[in-house]
Amino acid sequence: KQEVTQIPAALSVPEGENLVLNCSFTDSAIYNLQWFRQDPGKGLTSLLLIQSSQREQTSGRLNASLDKSSGRSTLYIAASQPGDSATYLCAVMSGSEKLVFGKGTKLTVNP
Amino acid sequence: EAGVAQSPRYKIIEKRQSVAFWCNPISGHATLYWYQQILGQGPKLLIQFQNNGVVDDSQLPKDRFSAERLKGVDSTLKIQPAKLEDSAVYLCASSNGRDVYYEQYFGPGTRLTVT
Secondary structure (H helix, E strand, O other): OOEEEEEOEEEEEEOOOEEEEEEEOOOOOOEEEEEEEEOOOEEEEEEEEEEEEOOEEEEOEEEEEEEEOOOEEEEOOOOOHHHHOOOEEEEEEOOOOOEEEEEOOOEEOOO | OOOEEOOOOOOEEEEOOEEEEEOOOOOOOOOEEEEEOOOOOOOOEEEEEEEOOEEEEOOOOOOOEEEEEEOOOOEEEEOOOOHHHHHHEEEEEEEEEOOOOOOOEOOOOOOEEEO
């Protein structure tokens, strides 16, 4: 059974800092890994999707890496801004197009 | 392209009452998912449809939850009778099934409070 763990559960940083969010998964047989953003009371916004054959994806100030063999992914956020404050969720797709989510990391960026 | 639509956005009911949620996926998306997200947790898949057939409902509490997807488009999720532990956000997602990335697109969710 696939399990996804995200560390840390919460993170508070000053504006402008670079930061890394971590995600680990137990079964390396995945189709893809996605990072989502969730604002309070809102749905999920897809940030980056990494296919199992890829090592990383970049979008603006975001960079996600994938090491399938070790069951790990990181989301790097450069030059953080208060608008980046949200919960970040990691999810892996292992089969039957089913996503398994971690519990998320709640990020607060202080002005 | 319109996104995934869900209604209502919020619902408050008493325990033992029934409730229904509606989802309209992105046009042309064959696969539809319902997820339950309890506060402080990640979303958990309840049921997955491919067109109007069920692919996976292994985590759906079938004694009280039911879902249908008529004509392979809109879907409804029903809870009857509701329990306090059903308080959660119910998220609907869809994917087109032909995208090699299998990317899922999520709606805004319905926040259910059971008192």
